[in-house]
Every structure is written in structure tokens, then in C-alpha cells.
Amino acid sequence: MSSHCNTTQIDSMGNLICYKKGNKGYKNSIMLAAHMDEVGFIISGITNEGYLRFKTVGGIDIRVITAKSVVVGPQKIPGVIGVIPPHLDEKENNATPKTGDLFIDIGAKDAEQAKKYINIGDYAGFDSKFMEFGSCLVKAKALDNRVGCYILTELANYIYAHDVYFSFTVQEEVGCRGAATAAYNVLPSVALVVETTTCSDVIGTEKEDYSTRLNQGAAISLLDRTSYSDKGIVKALVTTAKNNNIKYQYKQTTLGGNDAGTIHLTENGIRTGVISVPCRYIHSPSSVASKNDIEGCRDIIYNLLRSEESEEWSF
Known part of the structure; x- marks a missing residue:
């Protein structure tokens, strides 16, 4: 980012804030925010037998993590998530395991050996590989929100009329904490959060219950549990998509x-919107997104910023 921006800084929370000066000298600015952190696990104990106890970091569906590969700590020690064997009871066999039933097996023979490599408080993350499949799909861990970070790095290649702050935030998955300090640092006139969001267009879900659908374009948020999107920004995103024949959808x-929940409450309030890429199996070892949706999301933001040539925002 340093080669495309005027300044870069890492604040005390760990946010990376990259400033790109506009070419018109306008006072109004925009903050584009994408969080860098991912869901995972924190090591909370080591058993006498050398297994690792853990707590989840962020919202993880326990049903999908047993027998999955992980890496643990700064040395990226490989491990596998195991589960205490169920009793011979049909109800228990069908029950979703609790976090307390799970552990990470790193192949240690006992606690003494495990402690040579692992400390309490070490972080663990899914160990899965990026893959392209189908006609335009990608599979990887942490697409939430590496996709958003990728889009910001792409957008930094261009020059805009207004100042742009590319803010790569931390701790979104545990309460949108980094975005609060980043927004206070920047104090932009408007902000746009670039995210991934739940996609439920799979069997077993009624169409009217779909949150978003793959290959139907970037999802524009109207409101969620933590924020109400600025109507002017929503309208501008939709108008830009329509004018440039780019697919879009509303998040249903x-x-x-997401980070909008803390950004819009900063100081006297910041006008904030959210645009997201639909993502199946989000917060899992193998989340899935469409390259078409990723590119469409990038293009909507690019065209919106490039179309804003006057000092005051048109929206």
C-alpha cells in the first residue's frame, strides 16, 4: 500500500491506515474500511495428555470444525480439532458438541512436550488452502474479510478527486473495536465498509429466506443489528451500479x-454505508465466494468514487 498512498500508519490498536490524497484539494474525505482479522481459537489450557483446550474467537459454528486441520501459535504448529467420543446413546450421538468437548491434537505425548511449542493465549486458525473451482468460484478460509482487504488494495491503484483513507481494521470479529479507533483517528465526512456477508442460497433454505445469492452481485445493506445505513450512500451505490450495468442485490x-456499527457512532456521527460480497459457509474452514461478485463490488466502489468530481458529495 505504501507505493500507492501518500502515508501509511499502524495505530496503537493495530489498524493499518493508508492515506491517498485527492487531486482536487477538497476538504471532504471518505474512509473505506475492511477488517483484517479472522475467526479462530485461543488456547486456554493444556491437558496432562498434551491436548490443547481452546475458546472460540468470533462466531464459529461448532458443528463444522471437528476433525479440521489448524495451525497453532507463532510457529504454526499443525494440529487437528478432536472431540471427546460420545457415549453409546443415540441422542448424544446426534447432539452438537460443546466447545468443552473439543480439543486440539498436536501430536504431543504429554503436557511437558506440548508446552515446548505452545503457550496459553496462543492463537489458532484454520489450515485450509485457497482453491478455484466451478466456473467462477473460490474457496478458502477467512474470505471474511480477506475479500474486503483485496478490494481495498485494488482501489488504491487509482487517483480520486477526494482524499481516501484505506483503513484495514482489527478486532471486528470480537466487537468491531479497531474500527472505532480508526474512525476517530481519520474522522472522514463519509465512510463505506467493505465486507463479506452470509450467503444462504443452498438446499434446505427457502428462497424467501436467502440473505444473499452468489453471482447476483455485491450486496448493499439497508440495516443490521448494529447500524442503519445512510440512505444517501445506499442510493448512490444503487445508482452507480445501475448506470454502469453492474449487478447488485440488497442484503435481505x-x-x-460489522464495522459500520462503531464507525457511524464516532464523535458527532459519520455517514456510513456497507457493501458486501456474498459468502457461503462463512466463518468456516472453507468459505466460498464468486469472483464475479468480488469484481462487481470493486467496480461499484471505483465508479462511485470516480464519479464524485465536485467538492460536496452528490449523495
Whole structure:
């Protein structure tokens, strides 16, 4: 980012804030925010047998993590998530395991050996590989929100009329904490959060219950549990998509939240919107997104920023 921006800084929370000066000298600015952190696990204990106890960091569906590969700590020690064997009871066999039933097996023979490599408080993350499949899909861990970070790095290649702050935030998955300090640092006139969001267009879900659908374009949020999107920004995103023949959709559900929840409450309030890339199996070892939706999201933001040539925002 340093080669495309005027300044870069890492604040005390760990946010990376990259400033790109506009070419018109306008006072109004925009903050584009994408969080860098991902869901994972924190090591909370080591058993006498050398297994690692853990707590989840962020919203993880326990049903999908057993027998999955992980890496643990700064040395990226490989491990596998195991589960205490169920009793021979049909009800228990069908029950979703609790976090307390799970552990990470790193192949240690006992606690003494495990402690040579692992400390309490070490972070663990999914160990899965990026893959392209189908006609335009990608599979990887942490697409939430590496996709948003990728889009920001792409947008930094261009020059805009207004000053742009590319803010790569931290701790979104545990309460949108980094975005609060980043927004206070920047104090932009408007902000746009670039995210991924739940996509439920799979079997077993009624169409009217779909949050978003793959290959139907970037999802524009109206409201969620933590914020109500600025109507002017929503209208500008939709108008830009229509004018440039770029697919878009509205996010249909109002659950969840993202960095907009803290950004819009900063100081006297910041006009904030959210645009997201639909993502199947979000917060899992193998989340899935469409390259078409990723590119469409990038293009909507690019065209919106490039079309704003006057000092005052048109929206």
C-alpha cells in the first residue's frame, strides 16, 4: 500500500491506515474500511495428555470444525480439532458438541512436550488452502474479510478527486473495536465498509429466506443489528451500479453486524454505508465466494468514487 498512498500508519490498536490524497484539494474525505482479522481459537489450557483446550474467537459454528486441520501459535504448529467420543446413546450421538468437548491434537505425548511449542493465549486458525473451482468460484478460509482487504488494495491503484483513507481494521470479529479507533483517528465526512456477508442460497433454505445469492452481485445493506445505513450512500451505490450495468442485490436479512456499527457512532456521527460480497459457509474452514461478485463490488466502489468530481458529495 505504501507505493500507492501518500502515508501509511499502524495505530496503537493495530489498524493499518493508508492515506491517498485527492487531486482536487477538497476538504471532504471518505474512509473505506475492511477488517483484517479472522475467526479462530485461543488456547486456554493444556491437558496432562498434551491436548490443547481452546475458546472460540468470533462466531464459529461448532458443528463444522471437528476433525479440521489448524495451525497453532507463532510457529504454526499443525494440529487437528478432536472431540471427546460420545457415549453409546443415540441422542448424544446426534447432539452438537460443546466447545468443552473439543480439543486440539498436536501430536504431543504429554503436557511437558506440548508446552515446548505452545503457550496459553496462543492463537489458532484454520489450515485450509485457497482453491478455484466451478466456473467462477473460490474457496478458502477467512474470505471474511480477506475479500474486503483485496478490494481495498485494488482501489488504491487509482487517483480520486477526494482524499481516501484505506483503513484495514482489527478486532471486528470480537466487537468491531479497531474500527472505532480508526474512525476517530481519520474522522472522514463519509465512510463505506467493505465486507463479506452470509450467503444462504443452498438446499434446505427457502428462497424467501436467502440473505444473499452468489453471482447476483455485491450486496448493499439497508440495516443490521448494529447500524442503519445512510440512505444517501445506499442510493448512490444503487445508482452507480445501475448506470454502469453492474449487478447488485440488497442484503435481505438484518442479523449480524460489522464495522459500520462503531464507525457511524464516532464523535458527532459519520455517514456510513456497507457493501458486501456474498459468502457461503462463512466463518468456516472453507468459505466460498464468486469472483464475479468480488469484481462487481470493486467496480461499484471505483465508479462511485470516480464519479464524485465536485467538492460536496452528490449523495
